[in-house]
Amino acid sequence: MDFSSIRVELLAALFSLGLLVFGLLVPKGRKDHTGVVATLGFLALLIVSFVAPGSGTSFSGGRYLNDQLALFFKHVFLAAAFLISLMSLRFTSRLAESRSEFFSLLSFSVVGMMMLGSSNDFLTLYIGLELMTLPLVLLTAWDKANGASTEAGAKYVLLSAVSSAVLLFGLSLLFGAAGSLTYSEVIRALAASSPDPLVVTGGIMVLAGFAFKIAAVPFHMWSPDIYEGAPAPVAAFLAVGSKAAGFAALVRLLLFVLPSASASYPLVVISLSALSMVVGNLIALPQTNLKRLLAWSSISHAGYMLLGLVAASRAGLGALLYYTILYLFANVGIFAAISSFGPAAGTGEIAAFRGMWKRSPFMAASLLVCLLSLAGIPPAAGFLGKFYLLAETARQGRLWLAVVALVMSVVSISYYISVVKALLMEKAEDESPIRVPFPQAAIMAVSVLITIGMGVFPAPFTTWTQSVAAAVIK
């Protein structure tokens, strides 16, 4: 038992519990302090994950890994948690009660995500998944005064219960075939036996469970309603954290475990990817609410990111990781803008952003950069991210899939531009200047800097993500 390999997770779990206690200790009028402490704590954890990630490589007999990939995703989750916690300060300060629990649950969810990224065993995987999802359900319904939020929470709990059931059933089938829960044992057992319908069915059910988490078509129906109903910071966390965690788990499953059972999985992943790109982008076109628009666009981005898993090569995985970073910052930047006004932390109607160039040039400019990144227009990072994914897809002989992605990405530009139009051209009813709150402004500034930085000086990020990919795929 090498406890240094789960140092970050242990610290995060302790931190979650500590936040609960801290919430009880602070006097009633000072509840806001919990949020500040939580934010600083996430920042500290992020720094720890970079400077002292723990030397151990695995825990509990190889059921839990602390390799380069797990570490990469720990950085992503903690960075997301830090930014989301910063974004939530304004939302929670308006709540009458339960402020400290909000941050504690956020932290528990992050622990679950880190488990998902590190698990090398079906049972750990499942526990990580539930540890991530249950707090997210509560957070989605956090805005008690808002019926839409409660409704979103109810939808989320029902649908994720169904998806968990499907996943569990698939896992049980795989367990039945392989006789073990640990990946290495499963791989050995499945590779030895001939392809079995039982195993294929199990594998597809597992895939379906995670396709739900990353919101890939046809398992995407939950996301638009829930993004729209959830408080903006929580929606942002669902968009970036939950999706990245789904991919973290999928990388190991799709690159190592499932291929040993059957060669037909790439076909399933290609269909998921193509469907998500087409459906996500087309349905995003008529949206008038920015949160719903982002939900559909995030479905399409799941499709682009799946291309990296279709390729299943070092370059493909590296491209996926690169895309994960740029997707994180672009989305967080946009959600920060949504959460900086409106009573219920922003309903996200695009109409609210009209004439933003006059009301807050800073917000207009940051939104422009983040939208350009998602649309894949240089100099924002999105162009290169898409290029890496498509180049690798085409290099492996799937030029048609790259063409589908390109066509849909042109379609996507038209709805991103409709937001740009509202920002820069349409006239606002109320032209009074907006003061962007400091935390939101800080998040937007960070997002813009990293988005442009990754687009103009991509070499360090490319080298980093490619080296992580090279460490995973030997």
Next chain:
Amino acid sequence: MSQIHLLPAIILTPFAGALVLLCVPGKRTRAVRVVALLAATVALGLSLAVAALYDRAAGGMQFVERIPWVASFGIHLDLGVDGLSLPLVLLTAIILFAGVFVTWRLSNRSKEFFIYTLVLVGGVFGVFLSLDLLILFMFIEIAVIPKYVLIAVWGSTRKEYAAMKYTMYLLAGSAISLVAIIAIFAYAHDPVRGMGAWTFDLATLSTIHFDPGFQKLAFFLMLAGFGVLVPLFPLHRWTPDGHSAAPTAISMILAGVIMKLGGYALIRVGIGLFPEGAAFWAPVIAVLAAVNAVYIAFVAMVQKDLKFVVANSSISHMGFVLIGIASLNAASIDGAVAQMFAHGIMAALFFAIVGLVYDKAHTRAIDDFGGLAHQMPRVAAAFLIAGLASLGLPGMFNFVAEFSVFSGAIQAFPVVAVISISAVVVTAIYVLWVFQRMFFGPRNPRWDHLKDARGVEMVPIVVLAAVLIGFGVYPRAIMDVITGGILPLVQRVAALSVGGAL
């Protein structure tokens, strides 16, 4: 010479200008203009320096710089300038300089206007100066959003419709050319057929002998993709709307420079990498280009809005460029590059004049005018210069360019060349007809309040007209450079066609 880093400086100047403008308070319009003018002047100065220092005797690619960008994917910021790109860099700098003066009096959000304009022009410089395929493409894409915003915010007549149409056309074109680029990338990475390594360097890529089937497909994609920019008939539908809706300075840049990106990319990437593909598609291009030249000239003739006449005439003139490209010999491509330069300056001059008239009269309907030469003699003279250049009068640089195009084209496609030459006659008819209806005739008292161009307004007119006449009188100053730049290309094409015959 490489110590001076002129080329990066040219690309960075507009972007630096835009960054400085970000920090200038928008209310201080005078400071905003001065910064924009400063950036334009520095860019023009640097471009002139490159033109002066370019070793004409040696020719070829000069001022080459290689800055690693993403080394693991073989993407480098390779910069360089040769006879093909040098005139176009100069053209861009001249038009930016003139464009700042045209917009001198703009008061509506002038800070943002100049920021977007400078970013747009910075992207254009990047396209002409990069020798790396992906970087070249990225610079084309950088210009997308500025163009959209510039047309939709500061434009006129159906500006939002025009901006959206323009953007979607161009993005669809980019997507098609990006497919070709990704296919080239995959091909070059193939160890058997290509280099077995990631590379985007155009010089390295041109050493690969792509197999003929791939060349035909890839060149077709490039033609369809970059053809939207040129624009090649029938991909031209965005042009009249976009160019007419854009504000004056942006119309100048769109017609003067952005259209040339397509022609440049077709020559540099299309012919440079796929000589056999180019030879295969040349007859198709030639026929479509003839349609461009002749049919659109007729379309221009029947327009009622002055700006639509000029916008359509641009498409017609770009037809000559395409015929030059299709003919694939030294004289014709020489002419195509010269025509890009000549038409760029001429179109900018036209749009500057149209803008001047529209700003004062608030209408562009040709029938509203008449006898305007009484009130605006200088504008009338400038319009005549642009018009004579447009119809290819000897003494203007356009004549040299068109002569060169057709002397090359007549060898490759005699019938198409003869048909296309008739476009020159049609051009003469509509230009002179418009001139007659607008400027000649009895004095119209309705326009007595209009003041002639003066002061700042004269700067773009004088600069652009001087360039047209100057190079028209002494074309060698630029033709020698162009010939030096395109000879290697033409020799490759010639060598291949001989090889094919054997």
